[in-house]
Amino acid sequence: MNKYRITLIVSLFYTASLAQSSPAAKPEYGFSRTKSPFRWADNTPAGCPFPKSPRFAKLLFSGRYANYTNGDTWYPSWADDDALYSPWTDGYILRTDVFEPFQxxxxxxxxNSLDFMGRKAATGNAKIVGNDPLNLQIVPLGRTDGPxxxxxxxxxxxxxxxxGVWYYGTYCLTNNPTNDCGGNGWTEMGPFVGFRTSTDYGKTWQETPHTPVKPIFGENPxxxxxxxxxPHFVDFGKNMQHSPDGYAYLTAHGATNPAVCNNWIQGDEIYLIRVKPSLQTLNDPNAxxxxxGKDKAGKPIWSRQFAxxxxxxxxxxxxxxxTVTYNPGLKKYLMCISRGIQVEKADKGPTNLRYDTMILEADALTGNWKLLQYLDRFGPMAYFVNIPSKFISxxxxxxxxxxxxxxxxKNRYxxxxxxxxxxxxxxxxxx
Incomplete structure (x- = not known):
């Protein structure tokens, strides 16, 4: 997430107590291949509307991890050629064989997704090759301007x-002049513009017919x-093989109340839309x-009207x-939600952020959704959390x-x- 406008962003120094019981020894900077398992403390906020999952008790972290590149906004999609393809932005790709500190x-x-350091706003594309998350190759595929x-x-x-078609969505961000929303950077969600498309796995692109001024669904903050x-596509596995009906589904967060914070990491509501994917339909709002909602019998209602x-x-x-991923081994949908939470400022600085992540599970996309794990202060500022289907056992x-x-x-431990x-x-x- 690009946070480089000094007039808009303050540098935060996180000093709050942390919930994780982690190993005492500091592991390798970019990779950990040895297992030091741990569990996250359960600090689910009072008033959580999601009942606890009756099937799964909690998540166990093995302690194994890997880091690639020096950029963010990674949403991998598993293609029919067995590679993952992902957007990325707000950083750089220098080395793909080893992780190095951010420069x-x-x-x-x-x-970068705004005009910065002499570059015009753009978003990046990359191919991710390999089956072992600890031994992947990141292949840069260039950048595409996005005014x-x-x-x-x-x-x-x-x-x-x-x-064989890559659908790549973009959205806009702006600022709310009356609310800094806890210092989360961009404070107001702009519209989803539409999809640029590629029929050669990201080598060349056809720009969306929509623009920020005239976005696909006509929304205007x-x-x-x-x-x-x-919006983010539900991950149905390789080439969408586990879609129950041939639809591509997308989840999104937003709000109805005009007084609340609604931006890239904050919102009060989750929404669901669907479309049969093709070059003709993805940029057609009528498709x-x-x-x-649901009818009296509990069956989901689908409408062609945005209203x-x-x-x-x-x-x-x-x-x-x-984000949502279908887990075929469990026959469950897993939803990851990340939120920037505003808390009181510390006495000695502007420490007023925590990022919480929760994972929900359900048998169907339309619910009922149940809480699998609430991870407070995860990261401690983790965002854009998703579960790539390719790496599910x-x-x-x-x-x-x-x-x-x-x-x-960017170099915080x-x-x-x-x-x-x-x-x-x-x-x-x-x-």
Missing amino acids: ESHPGLAC PAPYGGRYPCGSLVHN AQAKVKIGS YEFYA DLKPLLTWDGHLGCV PDGRTMWLSYSANWDD GNPAGSYYSFSLHEIMME
Whole structure:
């Protein structure tokens, strides 16, 4: 996440107590191949509307992790050629064989989602090769300009490679002049613009017909809080093989209340939309169906009208960036939600942020969703959390969390160990 505007961003120094019981020995900076398992303390906030999962007790972290590149916004999609393809931005790719400390000079292939250091706003593309999360090759595929005007920045979101076509979504961010939302950087969600597409796995691109001024769903934060601002495709496995009906589903976070914080990492509601994926449909707003609640029998209602859109989940002050992965071994959907939480400032500095992540599970995309694990102060500022389907074990019980962390201090020694401003992978197991 780009946080380089000094007039908008303050550098934070995290001093709050941390919940994780981690090994005493400091492991290797970029990789840990030895297991030092730990569990995260259960600090679920009071009033959580999601019942505890009756099937799974908790997550066990193995202590194994890997970090690749010096950029964030990684949303891998498993393509039919067995590679993962992902957007990325706000950093650089210098070495792909070893993780190195972040350099503010941005050497190598650099990319930022706003005009910065003489570069125009753009988003990056990369191919991820390999089957072992501890031994991957990151292949840079270049950067694509993405003008954000009239907003401040334009960022990657929903990314899907299906039947040889890469659909790459972007959205815009701006600022709320009356609320800094706890110092989370961009304070107001702009619209989801649409999808640029590639039929050669990211070598060349066809730009979306939509623009920030005329986005696909017509949302405008000056008129109402955005609901489908930063959508992400549900990960149905290789080439969407586990989609139950051929639809591509997307989850997004947003808000209805005009007074709340609604931005890249904060929102009060989760939304669900779907579309049959093709070059003709992904940029056609009339091809989408919007989740509109459930009927009296509990069956989901789908509408062609955006105005009928209703929240899938609601928890005021606790929701944010959302991704979903289908786990075929468990026959479960797993939802990851990350939220920037504003807390009181410390006496000696502007420490007023914590990032919480929670993982929910359900038998169906439309619920009922149950709490698997609440991870407070995870990262301690982990965001864009997702579970790449390629790295799920056959029985479904071992997975890898993918996220980036600590944009405020890109070389901070993270919590859990190995949480860095990178494509960061951490092994977890279901108990």
